[in-house]
C-alpha cells in the first residue's frame with residue numbers, strides 16, 4: 001500500500017499549480033476539494049494504482065475549482081444531427097428571440113404595465129394577439145410549459161369530473177409526463193375507452209355520463225402505432241361533444257405551425273387544425289417545433305381560456321418575463337413569414353442534403369486522412385415526428401487503431417471548450433453539420449483536431 005506516499009493537504013495547497021488561485025478562492029474551500037481528490041486517490045491506490053504526486057493532485061484540484069465556478073449549463077455544439085435534442089435544451093432560439101430575452105432580463109420592461117394609460121396591464125397581452133392571429137383561436141394563454149398547460153386545463157375544467165381518453169392516447173411523453181397521472185393529479189377521473197390500436201366515436205359516446213367533464217385527445221409524440229389502427233379525428237369528436245355539451249381538449253404536443261410534408265416528413269398535427277376542427281382548447285409546447293423558448297401555450301374558446309386564467313394554479317405556472325419576450329419575438333417570425341430564415345430549427349429542417357454535404361466536405365478538407373463524408377439521417381427528435389428522419393451527410397472520423405477507440409474521441413470532444421456532442425456508428429465518430437450553428441464551424445474543427453487529429457501524430 002502506498003498511502004504514506006500521498007501528499008498532505010497542506011503540501012497540495014502550496015503547490016505552484018494552485019498559486020494563481022490564492023486569494024481568488026477561499027482556502028478552506030480549496031482544502032475541501034483537495035481532501036476529495038486525495039480520497040479518490042486512496043481508492044485508486046486500493047485498486048493497485050500508484051500514489052499521485054502533489055503536483056498531480058494540485059492540478060486536479062485546480063480543474064475541480066474551475067469547473068465549480070463555470071456558469072452552467074454551458075454552451076455546447078450539437079453535432080448529433082438531432083434537431084430538437086431533449087438533453088441539449090431542445091430548440092435553440094433565433095437571434096431576435098435571444099436578444100428579446102436578454103433585454104427583458106437586463107432592464108425593466110412594460111411586463112405588466114399598459115404604456116397607453118399608465119395602468120396595470122396583463123403579461124398575457126404581449127403574446128395573446130399574435131397567438132390568436134396565427135392559430136385562428138378566440139383566446140390564448142401562455143404558461144411555464146406544456147405539462148403545466150395541460151394540468152391547468154384539466155384542473156380548471158374537469159376536477160371532480162370524468163375525462164374520456166382513448167386507450168391508444170393514455171401516453172407517457174417522457175420525463176414523468178403521463179396522461180393518466182396528470183389526470184389523477186388534476187382531480188379528474190380517467191375513463192379510458194377503445195383499445196390500444198383502435199378507438200371509434202361510439203366508444204366515446206358510450207362513455208358519456210352526466211358527470212363527463214371533457215374528451216381529452218393527446219398526440220402520441222414519441223411513438224407510432226402502425227397497421228390495424230383507428231382513431232377519432234378532432235372534428236368528429238367535437239360534433240359528438242357539442243351534442244352532449246362536452247368540450248374537447250387536445251394536447252397537440254409539439255406546437256408545429258408549418259406543414260411538415262413540405263420537408264418530406266410525415267404530417268405533424270398543428271394547433272390551427274385543432275382550432276379549425278372546433279376543439280375547446282389546444283395545448284402545445286413553445287420549445288419543440290414552434291422553435292421558441294420553454295413555454296406552454298393554450299389556445300381555444302374564450303370562455304374556457306378565461307376559466308383557466310382565473311384558476312389559482314394559473315399563478316403558480318405563469319410564464320416568466322424572459323420566456324415571454326422571446327416567445328413574442330419567435331411568433332413575430334411567423335407573422336413576417338421569415339421562419340425558415342430566422343428560426344434555427346426550421347432552418348435546419350429546410351437545409352437541403354447537398355448543402356449539408358458541402359459543409360461536411362469543407363470540414364473534411366481541413367482534417368486529412370481518416371476523415372470521410374458519408375450519407376446518414378438526421379432526426380427531428382424532441383417528442384415530435386416519431387421515427388421521422390431527414391436525409392443528411394456527416395463527417396466520419398475513423399477511430400480504429402486509436403487508444404480507447406471512438407469512445408475516447410467522443411470523450412475528448414466532450415471535454416473541449418466548448419464541448420462537442422457527436423455520435424458513434426460502426427466504430428466511427430459521426431458529426432452531422434445540419435445541427436451545427438453557422439458560427440460554430442471553427443470551434444468544432446479545433447475540437448476535432450485536438451480530440452482526434454492530434455492522436456494520429
Ligand SMILES: *Cc1c(COP(=O)(O)O)cnc(C)c1O
Pocket residue numbers: 145146147148173177218219220221251252253254284285286295296383384
Ligand atoms: C412534449 C409534450 C408534453 C410536455 O410538454 P413540455 O413543454 O415539455 O412540458 C405534453 N404533451 C405532449 C403530447 C408532448 O408532446
